[in-house]
Amino acid sequence: MNKLVVSPSPHARSAESVPKLMYGVMISLIPALGVSIYFFGISVLIITAVSVLSCVLFEFLIQKYMLKGKPSHKDGSAILTGMLLAFTLPANLPVWIVIIGALVAIGVGKMTFGGLGNNIFNPALVGRVFLFISFPVAMTSWPEPLQRLKYINAETGATPLAVMKEGMGKQPVSEIMNELPGYLDMFIGKMMGSVGEVAAIALLIGLIYLLWKKIITWHIPVTILATVVVFTGILWLIDPESYADPLFHLLTGGLLLGAIYMATDYVTSPMTKKGMIIYAIFIGIITVLIRVFGAYPEGVQFAILIMNAFVPLLNKYIKPKRFGKEVKHG
Amino acid sequence: MSQIIIYTIITLVAIGAVAAIILYFVAQKFKVYEDPRIDQVEEALPAANCGGCGFAGCRNFAEALVKSDSFDGLNCPVGGNDTMASVASILGREAVESAPLVAVIRCNGTPEFRPRTNTYDGASSCAVEHSLHTGEGGCPHGCLGHGDCVDACDFDAIHMNPETELPEVIDDKCTACGACVRACPRDIIELRKKNKKDRKIFVSCINEEKGPIPKRNCSVVCIGCSACFKVCPHDAITMNNNLAYIDPVKCRLCRKCVVVCPTNAIHEIHFPPPKIVGVAKETETSKSKENETKQKN
């Protein structure tokens, strides 16, 4: 007979594993990727492939030669970071900029903190914000949809949010809206924007998949979207000629991508349901503040990074509902 | 242009001056008197903050040293007599000499001597395994080999030997702070007097059960036969609950007990190979033991 194995209970394990969760998220990203390939063509494939490969490579190199730890590039988290980073970039971004973004995302955003599970900020967003600040021109010229075979040489334009920001205060909102694609086009993704953020419908399908597979809970994405709708709705009701309507805010920019994929990142979001809701409300508020009153047309990335910094605080002070009230002894 | 620079400099200097004045007054007002000797004593301490003295850190220990009138029960095991002497001179007191100690692992349950009967598959922590079962080898007292003591050591003085699956103490680095003693859930580690050339003789077992049952788990167990107790010419060995204990202070390192132990539970370390030891038969046995000890180290 074999030696008996002795271990503390429980002796049963679920089939859950880190790679399984990561691949689950990747599967949910496929519709968005598909729509993006349809509108932006080959350039999407180049950007995504470069981003994923360089993220995995950097993770492998840093883990092996700098941290001298066990290889962690196989757990899927680097692939996911690569995909998410690519999703936040314009499709016509030169390859070398993408590689720099991947280096910052993995190197600065993740591995400096000790690798998966220890980072404070969402690595993909760290990479994106770094590029956004370092290469403002390249990062704000977006290819127009349906130029499938063009990459860097694609015709470019501004995103609906940038157009809105530009025009706000100078002309009424209804006039600006006439220059923009219709809501149906926005919904299916036929507008200018980053690789993964354009197709609202594909992102919503992804959300449903994530919720169905219980990879994430509804708390963060739904609360962010609801907060944005309520906040922009109030502004819109006050003065519909100065402020865009809530639907416009929902469908444009990186809001859906941010709310569904970036803010829900396990490592950088709160541990309790109550904490998640507070975190999400603030992301919504900060996003709208930046979009409507701030200097940048888009604010989701900053809102999420700012709230990431507050997560440890939320974890410390927001506790889950405990079972049973305290009894007073004596 | 130069005007701007001048104004800038003037403003900055002014701000700095005002801040300095405020800081000065605040510092005066909220000043806390502290015995200056605390700083001096702390300076003299090794700053390891290991807690070996029983205080939370070197600063707390320094405060306690300054406050108390004598050195009773206050000793820095890390710095040893030198440190305590310099502390004594700062405080103008008599230094109390204490014998330097070293940590000793009182288990020799290598896989060879203590065959593994179970596989443990849980958190790699002696404390966790100890609370779960007797260990992979079945001995309820033996070393579990997850290295809680290694993790506790601040001085890199204790390491796991992957072959013997037992920890080993590097005598030169060990400061006898006692962190490993506290970390071991089975109380295997003991602080013993340091001898010349790091020589040691000790019972490498803490089993208190009598008879054949412990022997089934481990071949180098102390079975409480009292042979060493009878042979010791210096009254250094006591028998407690079927376990022999060699008093490190009384022991004169004559090695008679090592020879008589039927289970090789008594270890001699850092001794030269014996040249002339009484009867020939005895020489043989102790030689074989010596070799064994060497192999183990």
Place this chain on the structure above:
Amino acid sequence: MGLLTFSLGGIHPPENKISAGKKIESPGLPEIVTIPLAQHLGAPSKVVVARGDTVKTGQIIAEANGFVSTNIHSSVTGKVLKVDLFPDSSGYRRQAVQIQVEEDDWVEGIDLSDTLVKDFDKSQDEIRKIILNSGIVGLGGATFPSHVKLMTPKGKTAEYLIINGVECEPYLTADHALMLEKHDELIVGVRILMKGLGVEKAIIGIENNKPDAIKIMEKASAEFDSIVVKPLKVQYPQGGEKQLVQALLKREVPSGGLPIDVGVVAFNVGTVYASYLAVQKNRPLLERVVTVTGKSVKKPSNFLTRVGTPVSYLIEKAGGLPEDTAKVINGGPMMGKALSRLDVPIVKGSSGILLLMEEEAYRKETQSCIRCTKCVTVCPMGLEPYLLMTQAEKAMYEEMEGEKVMDCIECGSCVYTCPSSRPLLDYIRLGKGELGKILRARKAV
């Protein structure tokens, strides 16, 4: 309408009730039984026999040593070989009485027939006394002496008796089998305990993966309005006392409290059956239903086993130890203890023997925490296992008190669900132990 269940957390591991529907059988008597003196929570019993004595089945061999303690009876007839230290399931040696089995000659005055005795005329005090003398403890696994539970502390009143027929542990079917075969006896037992406790209402909670048991118990209790059977949604750890009370009555047992704080006392169906035998048949607790199961076990069974029977004997009777067995568990896969040896005895708290094959026996490699919040979500006590583990690893035991670690019921849901296979409960248990020491020391001062 949704079925009743508890509100916080919970998981649904594969049920694997392989031995469900198997009749309760007797495995016969082994040659030697070893009866430990500490089979219950509280002080170990005081042994009253000595080496060489001949004992009869049902004779007291150890007496209660204090209030929270109980009697232990000989489960066989034979000669006492030794009163000595014997290894228990952990391998540590503890006091036990070893008896060489000769025959099965019961002490006089015990009714060994199977006939159902419905009527009882014992008073409340008499019932409590019989429960104490018969050595009855909670057979759900906690083995808390039952007579203590029947004594309602001053200032508190019991309102409900809850019968735990949940059996939420995967694999185990002992309680299920008991409900199917001894339903009428169980209802008499429930009435006895209601009287012993002095309550008017009893609720039997059964998970709805046992529809046959629900049906049969409903039928058996039909004539009594005071006894209700309530089906429950399948969710682990519903068999936890606090979870069950909440599921059935929506009452939350306070942190650090007992069900009696909300007017409830809970008993396992096994305990109820033992109480029936004790009061109506004068039979002390010396045997219990033990499920022997596992995916590779040839003959999964529900054995009516005498206390002290070696585990290896039961495994033999269930078709022998399968070749690929790597782990043997006393209890279910979630809360059971892995055995380090097979010569250890069945005790009053053993509800099952589970044999795991090589491929199910090992844990997966531990990875770093990705803070997925799954452990927080499934914790039925609303704790944060990830945090508690970190604190225990760093020996921050006093901080763990504020995080309510003492409320942990060690159900293992967090470890079950962790995608990184982290040893959460290993460390939480360590922290509980260390904090317990600190708290006791604080109390002593």
